[in-house]
Amino acid sequence: MKTINYLFLALVAVLSFGSCKKDKESFEEKLLVGTEFLEVSSKSETYNFDVLSNLQIQVEADANWIQLDTIAYDKGKHKVRFSVHKNEDDERTGTIYVRLGTSQEREVLVVQESGKVPVFYVKEDGKGDGKSWSSATDLTNALEKATTNSIIYIAAGTYSPTKTIRNGDQTEESDKTIEISKNITLLGGFDKNAQVGAKPNAKLYKTIFDGTLASGKSAFHTVVISAPYDAEASVTLEGITITGGNATDRSTNTTINGVKYSRGQGGGLLVANAVVNLRKVAIINNRTSTDKGTAGYAAGVYAFAGAKLHLEEVNIDNNSGVNNGGGIWLSEASMTAHSSTFNNNSAKGTAGGVHGYPNAMITLYNCEVLGNSNTSYGAGVYMRDNSTVILVNCFLTGNKSTSANGGGAVMLYDASNAHIISSTIINNEVVGPGGGVYRRSKSNNLSIYNSIISGNKQASSSADVDAHADNASIVPTIKNSVINIAVFGDQGTTIVGQSFVPALMLNADFLPIGPGNPAHNYGLDGAALQSLGGTFNPGLHDAVKADFSGVVRATKHMGYKIN
Numbered sequence: 001m002k003t004i005n006y007l008f009l010a011l012v013a014v015l016s017f018g019s020c021k022k023d024k025e026s027f028e029e030k031l032l033v034g035t036e037f038l039e040v041s042s043k044s045e046t047y048n049f050d051v052l053s054n055l056q057i058q059v060e061a062d063a064n065w066i067q068l069d070t071i072a073y074d075k076g077k078h079k080v081r082f083s084v085h086k087n088e089d090d091e092r093t094g095t096i097y098v099r100l101g102t103s104q105e106r107e108v109l110v111v112q113e114s115g116k117v118p119v120f121y122v123k124e125d126g127k128g129d130g131k132s133w134s135s136a137t138d139l140t141n142a143l144e145k146a147t148t149n150s151i152i153y154i155a156a157g158t159y160s161p162t163k164t165i166r167n168g169d170q171t172e173e174s175d176k177t178i179e180i181s182k183n184i185t186l187l188g189g190f191d192k193n194a195q196v197g198a199k200p201n202a203k204l205y206k207t208i209f210d211g212t213l214a215s216g217k218s219a220f221h222t223v224v225i226s227a228p229y230d231a232e233a234s235v236t237l238e239g240i241t242i243t244g245g246n247a248t249d250r251s252t253n254t255t256i257n258g259v260k261y262s263r264g265q266g267g268g269l270l271v272a273n274a275v276v277n278l279r280k281v282a283i284i285n286n287r288t289s290t291d292k293g294t295a296g297y298a299a300g301v302y303a304f305a306g307a308k309l310h311l312e313e314v315n316i317d318n319n320s321g322v323n324n325g326g327g328i329w330l331s332e333a334s335m336t337a338h339s340s341t342f343n344n345n346s347a348k349g350t351a352g353g354v355h356g357y358p359n360a361m362i363t364l365y366n367c368e369v370l371g372n373s374n375t376s377y378g379a380g381v382y383m384r385d386n387s388t389v390i391l392v393n394c395f396l397t398g399n400k401s402t403s404a405n406g407g408g409a410v411m412l413y414d415a416s417n418a419h420i421i422s423s424t425i426i427n428n429e430v431v432g433p434g435g436g437v438y439r440r441s442k443s444n445n446l447s448i449y450n451s452i453i454s455g456n457k458q459a460s461s462s463a464d465v466d467a468h469a470d471n472a473s474i475v476p477t478i479k480n481s482v483i484n485i486a487v488f489g490d491q492g493t494t495i496v497g498q499s500f501v502p503a504l505m506l507n508a509d510f511l512p513i514g515p516g517n518p519a520h521n522y523g524l525d526g527a528a529l530q531s532l533g534g535t536f537n538p539g540l541h542d543a544v545k546a547d548f549s550g551v552v553r554a555t556k557h558m559g560y561k562i563n
Contacts, residue, residue, distance in 0.1 A: 166254070173213060
C-alpha cells in the first residue's frame with residue numbers, strides 16, 4: 001500500500017527538526033506532492049490534492065480545461081484546488097506542474113473521462129472490444145473504459161477480482177477486488193450465449209462476483225464501490241451475486257480520494273461516499289476473519305462516509321463474522337430497503353444481522369430479519385450512537401444472542417431511535433433482557449404502532465419489550481399493538497379485558513387467527529397508517545398502507561401480514 005501519508009508525516013518532522021539546526025546544517029529545499037495521478041469526472045467539478053513544502057511554490061496547468069484556484073502557495077501544507085470544464089468528447093489528459101523555485105518540479109497527471117457514454121457487453125471469456133455480445137470483453141476492461149452513466153451488461157458466469165484496488169499493494173494478492181470507481185450500472189443475469197435483444201433473468205442465469213482468487217486465497221472485499229458522490233448519478237448493481245470475500249487485517253487500509261478503505265471491513269461489499277442502488281442482488285457467504293491480523297468487521301456489507309444505499313429485493317444472507325457485524329453495517333451512512341432479507345448471518349460479537357453505528361439511518365419496508373445470531377448486543381437489529389431504524393411491515397424471528405447484554409430482535413444503545421410499524425417480532429431469544437426490543441445506555445426513544453411483539457424468550461426477570469435502568473424513565477410510545485399478552489389501544493394504554501396468547505392466536509406463519517383475537521380488531525387500517533406515515537420527516541413510502549405482501553390494509557389487523 002502507498003506510504004504517502006507517512007512521507008508527509010516524515011517531512012513535517014524533518015522540517016520541524018531542521019528549523020532547530022539551521023546553524024549547523026545548510027538549508028535543504030523540500031517539496032512533497034500527495035499524488036501523481038488523478039482521474040476526474042467528465043462533468044464540471046472541483047478537485048484538490050495535498051502539497052507540502054518549506055518554501056513558496058508555483059503551480060501551472062498545461063491544459064485550458066483545467067482551471068487553477070491560484071498559482072502560488074506559501075510554504076507549509078496546502079491543498080492545491082482546481083476545477084475542470086465539462087468534457088463532451090473523448091478522454092483527455094492534462095498536467096499540473098508544482099514547482100519549488102528552479103530546483104524542483106513535480107507533475108500531477110489529470111485524466112478526465114470521456115464525455116461520451118459507451119455501453120459494454122461482458123462474458124467470462126470475453127476478448128473483444130465489448131461493443132456487442134458477439135465481441136464481448138472481460139469485466140476488468142469494461143470497468144476501466146466505462147464512463148459516468150455507462151451500462152455494462154454481464155452474461156452468466158463467475159467473475160473474480162483480477163486488479164488491485166486503487167492505491168493498494170500490488171504484492172498483496174488479497175488487495176485484488178472488483179472496484180467500481182465510476183457512477184455506472186452493472187446489469188447481470190444474461191444467458192452465456194446472449195445475442196442481440198437478450199433479456200436478463202437473474203434467477204436462471206447466475207452472474208456471480210466471487211472473491212475467491214485463482215490461488216485459492218480470498219479477496220479482502222469481493223466488490224469495492226469507490227465512485228464519488230454525485231447528486232445526478234449513482235452506481236447500480238442488478239442481477240448479481242456477491243460472495244467469497246474475507247475482510248481481515250482491520251488495522252490496515254487503502255486511501256482513495258481521501259477516504260480510508262479498511263482491509264478488515266466489508267467482506268462482500270465495501271462502499272463509501274456514493275449513492276448505490278442494489279436490485280435483485282444477493283450478498284451471501286462472505287466472512288471476516290483474523291487470517292491476516294486484526295479481526296474484521298461486517299462480513300456482508302460495510303457502508304460508511306456518507307454512503308446512501310437503496311435496496312430492492314436484495315438478500316444479505318448467510319454471512320459470518322469473527323467479530324462485530326454479520327450481515328450489514330452502516331456507519332455514518334443511510335439505507336432504505338424494500339422487500340429484502342437479512343437472514344441467517346452470524347457474528348462473534350455485536351450485531352448479527354443489521355447494524356447502524358454511528359449516526360446511521362436505516363429504513364426497512366417489507367423485509368425479513370430472521371435467524372441471525374451473535375454473542376453480544378443486538379442479534380437482529382442493533383442501533384448505536386445517534387442512529388435510527390424504521391421498520392415497516394417487517395418480520396423478525398429466530399434471532400438469537402448467547403449474551404446476557406440483551407436485545408434479541410432489536411437493540412438500541414447510546415441515544416438511538418426505533419420506530420416499529422405494522423411488524424411482527426416473535427420467537428427471538430436472548431440470555432439477557434428484552435428478547436423482542438431492548439434499550440440501554442443514554443436516552444433511547446422507541447415507538448411501536450400496529451405491531452405484534454410477543455412470544456420472545458429472555459431472562460425470567462425481563463419481558464418482550466424492556467429497558468435497562470438508565471432508560472427506565474424514557475416511556476416508549478405504544479399504540480394499537482400487542483406487547484407480550486397486553487393489548488394497547490389508540491390512546492397508548494392497555495385495554496382492560498383484552499389479552500393476547502401467541503400460541504393460540506397466531507398460525508404457523510405468525511398471522512393472527514381465531515375469533516375474538518385482539519390483533520384483528522385493535523390495529524390500524526391503511527388510511528390511518530398512511531396518515532401516521534405523513535407525520536415522519538421525510539414521510540414514509542406508500543408501502544405503509546399495505547402489508548408485507550402489498551395487500552392494502554382494509555381492516556385493523558396488526559402485524560406484518562394480514563393473510
